[in-house]
Amino acid sequence: MKNLISMRDLTKEEILYLMEVAVKIENGEIMPDMQRKLAALLFFEPSTRTMFSFDTAMKRMNGDTIIMSGTGNTSTKKGETFADTLQTIAQYTDLIIMRSPTEGSARFAAEVVDIPVVNAGDGANQHPTQALLDLYSIIKTQGTLENLKIGMAGDLKFGRTVHSLTQAMALFGAEFKFFSPGFLSMPQNIKDFLDDKGIIFKECDENMDKIDDLDILYVTRIQKERFASPEDYEKVKGSYILTRDMLNKVKNNMKVMHPLPRVDEIHIDVDDTKYAYYFPQAKNGVYMRQAIISTLLGGV
Amino acid sequence: MGKKAINPIKNGTVIDHIPAGKAKNVWEMLNLPSSEEKMFLGKNLRSKKLGKKDMLMFENLELSLKQLNVIALIASSATISIIKNGEITSKDQVTLPELVEKVITCPNPKCITNEEGVVTKFDVEENGDVEVRCCYCEKKYSINNVEIKM
Numbered sequence: 001m002k003n004l005i006s007m008r009d010l011t012k013e014e015i016l017y018l019m020e021v022a023v024k025i026e027n028g029e030i031m032p033d034m035q036r037k038l039a040a041l042l043f044f045e046p047s048t049r050t051m052f053s054f055d056t057a058m059k060r061m062n063g064d065t066i067i068m069s070g071t072g073n074t075s076t077k078k079g080e081t082f083a084d085t086l087q088t089i090a091q092y093t094d095l096i097i098m099r100s101p102t103e104g105s106a107r108f109a110a111e112v113v114d115i116p117v118v119n120a121g122d123g124a125n126q127h128p129t130q131a132l133l134d135l136y137s138i139i140k141t142q143g144t145l146e147n148l149k150i151g152m153a154g155d156l157k158f159g160r161t162v163h164s165l166t167q168a169m170a171l172f173g174a175e176f177k178f179f180s181p182g183f184l185s186m187p188q189n190i191k192d193f194l195d196d197k198g199i200i201f202k203e204c205d206e207n208m209d210k211i212d213d214l215d216i217l218y219v220t221r222i223q224k225e226r227f228a229s230p231e232d233y234e235k236v237k238g239s240y241i242l243t244r245d246m247l248n249k250v251k252n253n254m255k256v257m258h259p260l261p262r263v264d265e266i267h268i269d270v271d272d273t274k275y276a277y278y279f280p281q282a283k284n285g286v287y288m289r290q291a292i293i294s295t296l297l298g299g300v
Numbered sequence: 301m302g303k304k305a306i307n308p309i310k311n312g313t314v315i316d317h318i319p320a321g322k323a324k325n326v327w328e329m330l331n332l333p334s335s336e337e338k339m340f341l342g343k344n345l346r347s348k349k350l351g352k353k354d355m356l357m358f359e360n361l362e363l364s365l366k367q368l369n370v371i372a373l374i375a376s377s378a379t380i381s382i383i384k385n386g387e388i389t390s391k392d393q394v395t396l397p398e399l400v401e402k403v404i405t406c407p408n409p410k411c412i413t414n415e416e417g418v419v420t421k422f423d424v425e426e427n428g429d430v431e432v433r434c435c436y437c438e439k440k441y442s443i444n445n446v447e448i449k450m
Contacts, residue, residue, distance in 0.1 A: 006438060082416050104412040104436025123410050125437055189440055 003110040003117045004292055006126045007164045012171045015135060021291035021300055022136050022284075032294030034063030039095040039293065041067045043120070047099055049260060049282065050120050050130070054097050057289035061299070066093065083112045090115050095297060098122075116296040124160050129292060130259055131164035133285040134218070138169075140284065141255045141277060142215055145172040153179035153208055154220035154240070154265060156186040161259045162220060163190055170194060176201035179208050181236050184222065208242055212249045217242070218257045219265050237264070244269040257281050309338060313363050314381040315356040315371065317393075320344050322375050323354030329374065329403075330363075331449045337361060350377060365392050370403055370450060372396040373430055373443050398424055404432060405447045411437035 001014060024030045039058050043051050051069070058065050068089075082105070089096060090113035098106050099120040106119030106126075121127040139145050150169055152162050156178055166176065166186070170193070178186050178201060185203060194201050204210055211217055219242060227233040241264060242256065255277040258266060262278065270276050294300045318326055323341050338359035347353035368380050372394040381391045404422050406413045413420045413436055421435040430443040 008438065101410070102412050102415055103408060103410045104418075104434065104438070107436050108412045108416065108418055123437070 001295060003106075003119075004128055004296065005106050005110055005117065005119045007128045007131050007168050008126075010128070010168075015132070015168065015171070018132055018288065018291050018295065019136055019139055021295060022287045023140075025290050025294075026284075026287045030300065032061050032290065032299035034058060034061035034294065034297060034299055037063040037095070037297055037299075038093045039063060039065045039097055040089045040093040041065050041069075041120075042089065042096060042098045042100075043067070043069045044098070044100040044102075044105075045121070046070070047120070049285075050099065053282070053285045054118075054120065054129075054289050054293075057286050057293055060286065061290055061294060063293070082108075086112050089113075095293065118292060118296070121160065124158055126164055127160045128164060129285070129289055130161050131168050132292065133281065133288040134161070134165050134257065134259070135168055136288045137255075137257060137277060137281045137284045138216055142253060145169070145174075147173045147175075148215040149175050149177070149213055151177045151179060151208070151211055151214040151217040152186075152220070153217065153242075155184045155222050156180045156220075157184045158223075159220045162218065163187070165218065166190055167193060170197050170199045174199065177210065177214065178203045179205070179210075181205070181222075181240075208240070208246060211246070211254075213251065214254055215251065216255055216257060217250075220259060221261065221263050221265060240265055241267055242270055243267045244273060247273060247275050250275065308340060309357050309359040309383055310386050312337075312357065312359045312361050312383050313368075314358075314383060315368070316353070316379045316381060317347065317349060317377045318354040318356065318371075318375045319350060319377060320352035320354055323356055325374055326354075326371055326378070327356060329371065329448045329450060332358075332361070335361070353377075365394070367450070369394050369397045370400055370448070373400065373424065373432075373448060376430075396424055396426060396430065399435075400424060400432070403448050403450050405449075406434045406437060406439070407441060407446060408434065408437045408439045411439070413437075 041051055041054055055065050086109050095116050097118045097120050098109055101123050103123035103125040106117055106122050110117040119126055119128055142148055156162050224233050254275055256275050258278040260278060260282060340357040342355040344352050345355055365380055371378050378394045379391055381388045400422050402419050404420055406420055411434060412418050422432040425431045431440055433440040
């Protein structure tokens with residue numbers, strides 16, 4: 001693995017290898033040493049938790065980071081090309097971790113520079129490190145990635161997280177239920193992908209009332225600006241809140257996951273149930289990003 | 301080879317067996333520079349293989365099969381004949397390339413190829429219809445929904 005750009009590039013074996021490295025790091029069996037290694041965190045789009053998660057991962061391995069956030073302090077405003085910016089930064093650092101609203105930008109970066117590139121989100125396209133930390137959270141809580149029943153709720157149309165995760169879980173024979181208002185339903189290309197792979201999925205409306213057979217319920221935020229009117233938003237929002245009493249009949253092993261930030265789609269009364277897993281999930285992100293960085297920089 | 305050509309050109313390239321109605325699309329796709337040389341476009345000609353077919357002929361223009369394989373994106377039945385001194389020296393059917401570079405514009409306005417002048421690359425898939433996937437933004441399109449220009 002030279003770069004991490006898209007879940008589409010990873011084989012099942014590579015995914016499982018990263019899981020194995022992450023679990024060894026978490027258990028203290030290995031501690032990759034990134035001393036004297038410097039990662040450039042180029043965040044051309046606002047992010048707090050993803051950026052902090054990478055920063056933490058690097059620093060927990062004695063590595064260091066330089067951070068560029070937003071476009072205000074770059075040379076792009078002076079007319080420098082994106083390729084030149086990248087090539088210059090690659091002279092200073094060992095790794096580029098990049099988020100951009102431009103789709104395909106991480107793939108382009110990987111072609112331009114000769115150091116590894118990690119895609120930390122490129123527009124509505126891919127967010128592979130989120131998908132990998134989600135898989136790590138699933139394997140930790142379920143003991144396996146094989147043949148699980150996964151529910152996905154919320155904005156399934158624009159959410160890159162759910163697209164990457166669906167594609168990844170399909171490699172492991174998952175069965176899906178999609179909960180979303182019609183106009184935010186899973187895109188046709190993802191459904192075609194599942195059909196091609198012979199994966200079973202069911203589309204439900206946004207009411208999360210058919211969750212009793214699930215192993216994982218993955219909830220995502222619905223953004224107000226996606227709705228035609230504030231009234232439409234309020235109508236959907238009301239029926240799209242996971243509350244404690246909806247968990248009465250769920251399976252014992254079921255976990256509720258969320259990529260965060262949460263608005264109000266998971267009521268805070270769920271937080272202290274054994275099903276809530278969204279904060280440990282965020283912590284898992286650091287272990288997984290340590291595994292990714294150390295695999296790319298040869299520290300494992 | 302060496303078969304006598306029935307073409308009205310002495311030297312050049314013939315693109316035959318284009319599905320009827322597609323010659324204009326192929327012509328536009330080739331995006332050839334303007335020329336004083338002879339060029340013929342035949343429409344709705346009789347064909348044993350296709351029933352009806354279109355055909356393009358270019359005098360004094362030799363295009364390689366590799367270049368012309370891109371035609372298979374919209375005309376997979378097309379054949380390419382090279383004519384020299386009135387004789388067909390080679391005749392090949394186009395084959396669908398696995399990857400096409402430069403010739404397709406990505407319809408996704410948020411794709412890097414539309415913002416930074418990056419040369420486009422598309423993976424080609426055939427599942428009944430021809431579909432192409434942008435190697436950068438990963439969006440997939442039916443070949444009928446993209447602009448192709450060589």
